[in-house]
Amino acid sequence: MVDVLPLVEARLNSALGEPDARASVTFLGADRIEVLRFQEGDVVRYATLGMSAHPMSDPTAMVADPIEGPRAELVLSVRAGVTDTGPVLRPLAVLAASPQVEGVIVAPGASLDVGKPLWPGAPFTSVLVGEPGGLVEDLELDAPLDPVRFLPLLPMTPNEAAWKRVHGAGALQERWLTHGTDLRDPNRASVPLGPSPE
Template sequence: MSTSVTDRVTDHLRAALPGDPQRASVTFLGVEAIDVLRFTDAGRADVVFASVGCSRHPMADPTDLGADPVRGPRAEIVVRMHAGDPLVDLHRSVALLAATPSVEGVVLLADALVDLGEPLWSGSACTAVVLSVDEIADCPLDEPMSPVTFLRAIPITANEAAWVRLRGVDELRRAWEEAGIDVADVRRVSATPGRA
């Protein structure tokens, strides 16, 4: 029997990230369970959350009645933060992001904005994320399936999300760079992009 997509993704993440991950399984009504792996790199004091389950099926526009059940883009969500704070419930937010294609028919792509409308973890000012391609290499799958792309979800505040809608994600990234903001810092301040 061939290895399942989720097993292939899990093995790929274990090879790409250090340590033995903790695993949490999150279920949403009408959607297959999403697992979230939590990797901790003691040497760098960083923590990485990665979803497993988003890529079970290719993402497709829900209005496309002829969507291919095998071919099409597949992705998983990665969140990278500096450790130190508990990040309570972040695993649930990662699972919610990973379930978005199944629940809302959203195709997750680099530079996309996804607004959850609630704190990503307990006490967080961040309620949304912007996506970029993560440093983890694509996970190859058997033909004709497309490889799995890993998308880094960068937590952003409601003000930053509003700025992305108005001016685009590149403008927000420039603001982070100009202000020297570390987006993996749990306690970072919100960027205040300059006005044009």
Template sequence: MDVINTVRAGVLGHFGVASADAASVTFLGLEPIDILRIPDGDLVHYVTLGGSRHPMTDPTAALADPVRGPRAELALTLRGGVGAGSGLTKTLAVLVASPSVEGIVLQADALLDMGEPIWGGAPFTAVLLGESDIPAVELPEPAEPVRFLAATPITATEAAWVRIRGAAALRDAWTEAKIDVRDADRGAASL
């Protein structure tokens, strides 16, 4: 089963493009992770390819099932995007590799804190995962579909808010303040 090419076709089909620029990141002991960069008007979509090669497993499980289990990729959308040498592709690769490295399962409302800017000069040090507009990509049975999770960049203050009040409260604050979370130059929500 060629999971990555199936997922790539699903992503490109969703955005209605035949191809996309890609950066590849490799970590010792892991297979390469590609980050697709898809311009879309004044938005740029960054989508990982590689996190879904293997299912995510509970770190307490005695044996990892090589076929069954949730699979996920990350999608981050920014208005205007960021520069190629910004470090964003490496950060996305680190985040999507975290199930293989740290044994976590990526899911909606998860807070992934890097503790440092997620790209050079950014005020954002973490991402909040949520549901993505990209539809799941079906794989042959018995494998589960590959889900896409939207990765929203957040500041350290917003990350603290998520820890104290929860992801829904932060999203409500963004809505109330009319904050465009896709704006790479936005400030933190007033919490």
């Protein structure tokens, strides 16, 4: 059985450079999750390493498939030097462990809620899972393994998360685009939310 994680780390390093810090978190009943920190200019990126060691399986399946199924890691980008976002490491590890611990499949368009601020004083308690392929390209694995997808996380304020539940991920992303929202600003306010655009 191929060890996926060294290949994943190599892909992250080739796309983002060498990490300047890393932390690991272990949860009961789950493998260790590492979070790597990369800084490029005024942007800090946090990437999980460990989520893709096993495929995500349908929570309704009687037995998890150890080979086939979607694999992913999570990437969060924030502006550096604005506030201390370092404590986001543990919430990210919690989200990355959720497929193993809770049997969920993390996919683009999903909302993930950690139930508390992503870091002290953060106006966000949840994230929207974005589309992969922009920052870090998918990592193809030998058949029958699914590729590893690197999913960007977009922090949402509670109001945005509530609006997204009603109107959908696409409508919220359209709002962000229309208003020129800086999704990397760790202190940003909620985007103006009114009726769903036609």
